[in-house]
Amino acid sequence: xxxxxxxxxxxxxxxxxxxxxxxxxxxxxxxxxxxxxxxxxxxxxxxxxxxxxxxxxxxxxxxxxxxxxxxxxxxxxxxxxxxxxxxxxxxxxxxxxxxxxxxxxxxxxxxxxxxxxxxxxxxxxxxxxxxxxxxxxxxxxxxxxxxxxxxxxxxxxxxxxxxxxxxxxxxxxxxxxxxxxxxxxxxxxxxxxxxxxxxxxxxxxxxxxxxxxxxxxxxxxxxxxxxxxxxxxxxxxxxxxxxxxxxxxxxxxxxxxxxxxxxxxxxxxxxxxxxxxxxxxxxxxxxxxxxxxxxxxxxxxxxxxxxxxxxxxxxxxxxxxxxxxxxxxxxxxxxxxxxxxxxxxxxxxxxxxxxxxxxxxxxxxxxxxxxxxxxxxxxxxxxxx
Numbered sequence: 001x002x003x004x005x006x007x008x009x010x011x012x013x014x015x016x017x018x019x020x021x022x023x024x025x026x027x028x029x030x031x032x033x034x035x036x037x038x039x040x041x042x043x044x045x046x047x048x049x050x051x052x053x054x055x056x057x058x059x060x061x062x063x064x065x066x067x068x069x070x071x072x073x074x075x076x077x078x079x080x081x082x083x084x085x086x087x088x089x090x091x092x093x094x095x096x097x098x099x100x101x102x103x104x105x106x107x108x109x110x111x112x113x114x115x116x117x118x119x120x121x122x123x124x125x126x127x128x129x130x131x132x133x134x135x136x137x138x139x140x141x142x143x144x145x146x147x148x149x150x151x152x153x154x155x156x157x158x159x160x161x162x163x164x165x166x167x168x169x170x171x172x173x174x175x176x177x178x179x180x181x182x183x184x185x186x187x188x189x190x191x192x193x194x195x196x197x198x199x200x201x202x203x204x205x206x207x208x209x210x211x212x213x214x215x216x217x218x219x220x221x222x223x224x225x226x227x228x229x230x231x232x233x234x235x236x237x238x239x240x241x242x243x244x245x246x247x248x249x250x251x252x253x254x255x256x257x258x259x260x261x262x263x264x265x266x267x268x269x270x271x272x273x274x275x276x277x278x279x280x281x282x283x284x285x286x287x288x289x290x291x292x293x294x295x296x297x298x299x300x301x302x303x304x305x306x307x308x309x310x311x312x313x314x315x316x317x318x319x320x321x322x323x324x325x326x327x328x329x330x331x332x333x334x335x336x337x338x339x340x341x342x343x344x345x346x347x348x349x350x351x352x353x354x355x356x357x358x359x360x361x362x363x364x365x366x367x368x369x370x371x372x373x374x375x376x377x378x379x380x381x382x383x384x385x
Contacts, residue, residue, distance in 0.1 A: 032221035032366045033195060034228050037359075040071055041190030042203070043219075043226055044086075044170045046153040047340045048186070048253045048293075048357075051123040051139060054177045059129065062122035065175040066153065070115050073168040076199045082115040084167065088155040089373060090123070090139040091255075092148035094265060094289030102328060104290035105140035105148055106261035106374055111155070115169065140262075151291050152255045154371070156203075156217070164203040164217060166193035176357070178344065184355045186340055191219060192227045208372060210329040219257060219336070220368035228366030229257060229336045234316035235360035237274065238343050240297040241305045248311075249351045251342045255291045256320060258335035261374045264328040265289055268335055271318035274303060277310040319367075336369045 035041065049064040068086065072078035087110055094104040111134050113119040120131040127133045139148045157167035172188040193203060204224035205215035221228035241248040256268050267287045274282045284300040286292070296303035305311050320337035322330065339360055346353035 032228050033192070034221060034230070034364060034366050035189075035191040035219075035226070037187075037189045037191075039190065039192065040073065040169045040171050042164075042166050042168050042170065042193040043154065043156040043191035043217075044068065044172050045155075045189040045191070045255075045257070045338065046172070046174050047189065047255055047338055048176065048342070049090075049123055049151060049153055049174065050176060051147070051149045053124060053126070054180050056177070056180050060126075061177060062124050062126055062128070063177050064122055065128065066121050066123075067173050067175070068111060068113065068119040068121075068155070069171045070113055070117060070167075071169045071171060072115050073199055076169075078115045078169075080115075081117075084113050084115060084117075084169070085158050085160070086111045086113070086155045086170065087158045087162065087164075087373075088136070088153060089261065090137070090148070090151055090153055091259060091261065091290060092140060092142065092151040093291035095143065096267060096287070096289055101143065102264045102267070102289050102325070103143050104259055104261060104263075104265050105142055106259075107137045107140040108373065109135075109137035110158075111136065150293060154257070159200065159202070164205070166197040166199060166201050166203060168192045168199075176355075178355045179352045182344075182352055182355050184342070184357045186357045186359065189338060189359075191229060194222075194224055194226070196223060206370060208370075209331075214372065216370040216372040218368075218370055221366055229338065229369060230362035230365055231320045231334050231337045231367035232317050232363045232365065233337055233339060233360035234363070235314065235341060235358070236312065237296070237315050237341060238312050239303055239305045239308050239310070240295065241311065242297075242349060243306065244349075245347065247346055247349050247351050248305075249344045250296050251344075252286075252294045252296070253292075253340040253342060254286075254288060254294070255338050256322075256335045257338070257369045257371050258322065258331070259290045260330060260372045263372070263374075264330065266322035266325055266328055266330040266332060268320055268322055268337075270320050270337065272315055273317075274308070274313055274315045276308040276313045280309065282308065319365075331370070334367050336367050 052063040177183040206218040208214040218225040344351040
């Protein structure tokens with residue numbers, strides 16, 4: 001049997017140092033491990049997906065292609081064709097209508113691949129010519145029964161008992177096609193596990209404070225858990241232009257990992273400051289339930305080239321936070337905030353000619369987070385739902 005070890009030649013060269021080296025897959029901030037999105041992780045987050053298809057050169061393709069890869073974690077020797085299992089959740093934004101109870105719909109599925117392998121799939125669960133077929137669940141319906149057509153996707157490595165494990169080897173990106181001739185891509189956000197854990201050690205779950213029979217994933221940088229994530233963003237922005245000749249529209253995609261899937265959630269509120277090139281400020285705010293997409297001039301009519309005086313500027317958010325609303329069992333206070341900036345340009349107001357995306361920066365201040373999947377059970381209970 002031909003049994004090879006990944007990176008074996010490099011491992012032999014570095015063998016004297018392997019016993020002394022500790023993979024630095026998470027930054028330390030005030031004693032708390034902070035996730036590093038530039039390194040592979042045990043958790044992977046795709047901030048934006050859209051359902052639907054487009055015809056490209058006569059071929060029907062999904063509007064969103066999710067790409068997942070697995071590499072051998074730093075300091076680990078991986079057998080050839082080592083299997084990796086990833087549990088995924090489509091997460092949709094909730095409606096802030098009180099009759100819909102602020103519920104964030106979610107559905108889950110598993111994807112199997114191998115180290116140094118690749119998996120490509122989409123929200124439509126359609127075969128993609130030239131790639132292996134990975135069967136995935138369709139996104140859930142909204143509470144009112146209408147299809148959920150956009151949201152975010154989160155996945156984490158699990159073992160054969162569906163327990164979350166440390167495997168800091170997940171990488172990925174997504175391609176979003178706006179039209180047949182306009183597409184852009186982004187790199188997924190990765191979150192590492194506790195650096196003190198060994199490869200494939202189980203991740204400690206945290207009992208849910210509202211339901212003793214459920215447990216959540218803890219992103220708090222504490223021993224046995226995942227690294228922490230931040231709750232404040234800033235970056236560059238291009239303001240909406242409805243005058244032309246180069247028309248433009250910019251969308252903010254925002255999400256929080258502080259989610260109780262398929263259960264009521266408090267609204268997340270984000271205060272935002274925008275500046276023009278000559279530092280004129282416009283302050284505004286918005287809110288969402290788990291996930292939201294917002295065109296600049298739709299939530300604040302001042303965020304246009306006409307009002308700001310320039311095409312481009314910068315922005316900075318305040319700390320994202322949840323605020324209580326009656327009858328909902330959730331945690332108030334500061335929460336995590338992740339997102340994407342997505343700009344569309346064109347020669348008409350349809351702005352479908354060009355599109356580009358980029359990730360915002362963060363302030364490196366960790367925010368302890370609990371992500372409650374719909375199917376986890378508390379520690380000490382049976383491991384499968």
